[in-house]
Amino acid sequence: MAIQELTNDAISLLKQLIETQSFSTEEDQTALHIEAWLKRYEVDYKRTKNNVWAVNKYFDKSKPTLLLNSHHDTVKPNSAYTKDPFKAIVEDGKLYGLGSNDAGGCLVSLIATFTYFYNQENLKYNLVLVASAEEENSGPDGLNSMLKIIPNVNVAIVGEPTLMNLAVxxxxxxxxxxxxxxxxxxxxxxxxxxxxxxxIKVLQWFKDFKFEKGSEALGDVKLTVTQIKAGTQHNAVPADVDLVIDVRVNDAYTNTEIAQILQEKSPCDSITPRSLRLNSSSIPMDHPLVIAGIEIGRTTYGSPTLSDQAVLSCPSLKLGPGDSTRSHSADEFIYLNEIEEGIKIYIELLNRVIA
Structure with a gap:
């Protein structure tokens, strides 16, 4: 199958996705565009709510399974946009539009990559493609809901913009x-x-507190007080102050351990985690995917941003075209040559590992 043909079709699909509103929980129409691609390439697929998924044609239960995942929901456009966020505009080699960079470019590149390998026999790994919903709001009907439906996954590539470097x-x-x-x-x-x-002393405690264990890939745990609320009128001292604390957890701790430490040590009268399910993620540096990526010139790093990796318990690698700093920005864009390069690198990487 010609890579250039897949690339051209992937860019066309991304333009359709940009021009179709797909806020989290509202991805039903973009799912139809993804279904249309798979039908055109005669891929046997399934749809679960707004998640579209498929396995390679010669799926073999005796082999390990590699998940290819990215999402087709978007955040809502911010007020600083100067271009129509729902119009796919190409200027100076850039494709503008909401979701172009986060994570439409990754998604269509992974769909093209899956399609490239779909009909191949004797692969060392099975492939499972999931174009997932509700990533941006960590909703209940996203990738997390698919893990009991799709075949058991041994390792995953999650498509998020990393400049095609390896977020290990x-x-x-x-x-x-x-x-x-x-x-x-x-x-x-x-x-x-x-x-x-x-x-005051509680805020100072949070400002000064350091978790002991650092991480080579992810650095220290980052704790930030992000919200404070108290009182309703000028002449009344309230009974309590409400704080919200955002903790970004490295791979040296589980979320449960972080909660136990803060509940034991913090000087608050109460402190309660909203959820413990968004854990840190990693992949061993000696995993074949990482070794192959390094061999083809990709660098490795630890990512501070959250993705659907957080719901996976298997080793996972974040990798995709585009730049994370453009995500959720006004006049979001991706370079067309980033998509072309992304598809080529995905295919080269997998050829070294699964072919």
Whole structure:
């Protein structure tokens, strides 16, 4: 199958996806475009809610399985756009439009790669393609919902913009809700237990606290107080202060361990994790995918941003065309030659590992 033909069709598909609104939970129409591609290439596929998925033609249960995954939902466009976010505009080698970089370019490149290998016999790995929904909002009907439906996965490539370098680890995320208590009172009366003043030492504790274990790939755990809320009127001291703490977790800790440490050590009156399911991810440096990527000149790094890797328990590699710094930005774009390069690198990488 000609790679250039796949590349041209992938760019056409991306233009269709850009021009079709697909906010998280609203991906039904972009799913139809993905289905149309697979029908055209005679790929036997299935759809579960807004997730479209397929396995290679000669799937063999005795072989390990490699997941190729990226998402077709988008965030909502911000107010700084100067171009129509729902119009695929090509200028100076750039394809503009909402979702072009995050993660449409990755998605269509992985679909093209899967299609390239779909009819090949005697592959060393099975391939499973999942064009997933609800990645941007970590929703219940995204990739996490597919893991009990698709065949068991041994390793995964998750398509997110990495400039086609190998993100061999990714930080997890735990968001905590915390309270600092005090004594409510009228502002005119003395009060030595003002919760707002009590929160000063708590905020300082969070500012100064360091988790002990670092990571070669991901560095230190990053803890940030991101929200604070207290009081409803000027003349009343409230009973409590609400804090929100964002913790980006390296691969030296599980999310459960992070929660236990903060619940034992923090000076809050209460601190509760919203969810523990978005864990850090990694792949061994001696995995064949990593070795092959290095052999073809790709660099390795640890990623601070969250993706669908967080719901996977198997080794996983984040890899895709585009640049993460463009994600969620105004006038989002991807270079057309990034898609062309991305498809070639995906195919070369897999040829070294599965062919």
């Amino acid at each position: 680890a990714e930080k997890g995320l735990v968001v905590f809700d915390a309270k600092v208590m005090g004594t409510p009172s009228h502002a005119a009366h003395p009060n030595d237990n003002n919760c707002i003043y009590n929160s």
